[in-house]
Amino acid sequence: MIVGLGIDIMSTARITGTIQKFGKRFLERTYTDYEMDTVKHRPKLSNQMYTSYWAVKEAAMKALGTGNRRGVCFKDIEVCHMRSGKPFIKLYGRAKEFQKKLRVKTISVSMSHLEDVVVATVIFEK
Numbered sequence: 001m002i003v004g005l006g007i008d009i010m011s012t013a014r015i016t017g018t019i020q021k022f023g024k025r026f027l028e029r030t031y032t033d034y035e036m037d038t039v040k041h042r043p044k045l046s047n048q049m050y051t052s053y054w055a056v057k058e059a060a061m062k063a064l065g066t067g068n069r070r071g072v073c074f075k076d077i078e079v080c081h082m083r084s085g086k087p088f089i090k091l092y093g094r095a096k097e098f099q100k101k102l103r104v105k106t107i108s109v110s111m112s113h114l115e116d117v118v119v120a121t122v123i124f125e126k
């Protein structure tokens with residue numbers, strides 16, 4: 001049974017601009033070490049990847065029903081990829097607490113991008 005659905009759309013230019021403006025401070029506040037390490041291995045795609053991860057995190061926050069309030073922060077949601085390229089997320093901290101509260105057993109993630117636009121959806125099922 002679906003207990004949460006979230007969608008987000010984000011522009012690569014916006015996240016690129018934020019990275020240029022705030023640099024390390026923004027990256028370290030938003031992305032986990034694992035995510036930053038993944039991006040490091042694909043330098044040409046870094047802005048697009050950071051934008052995709054942003055969209056997934058916001059979609060997950062909407063699926064949780066919390067937004068980025070109620071103590072849920074961006075680093076509580078970590079984007080990972082299977083060997084096939086299929087994305088999945090791991091939840092930590094307050095996001096994990098809300099996952100337990102909603103009794104979420106399965107999380108599905110999907111993302112897509114054009115040159116300057118990224119969309120992501122997240123579905124929580126119990």
Ligand SMILES: CC(C)(COP(=O)(O)OP(=O)(O)OC[C@H]1O[C@@H](n2cnc3c(N)ncnc32)[C@H](O)[C@@H]1OP(=O)(O)O)[C@@H](O)C(=O)NCCC(=O)NCCS
Pocket residue numbers: 008009014015018058061062063064065066067068069
């Ligand atoms: C809800 C949130 C995750 C996203 O908001 P946003 O990116 O500003 O705006 P979006 O257009 O993507 O989403 C807004 C929609 O999310 C939905 N929404 C709002 N609060 C929500 C919640 N607690 N749970 C689920 N969905 C929510 C609403 O449908 C809203 O649209 P509506 O007001 O027309 O009904 C919010 O927590 C937020 O403000 N995030 C941070 C935004 C930010 O820092 N942006 C900087 C970009 S560099």
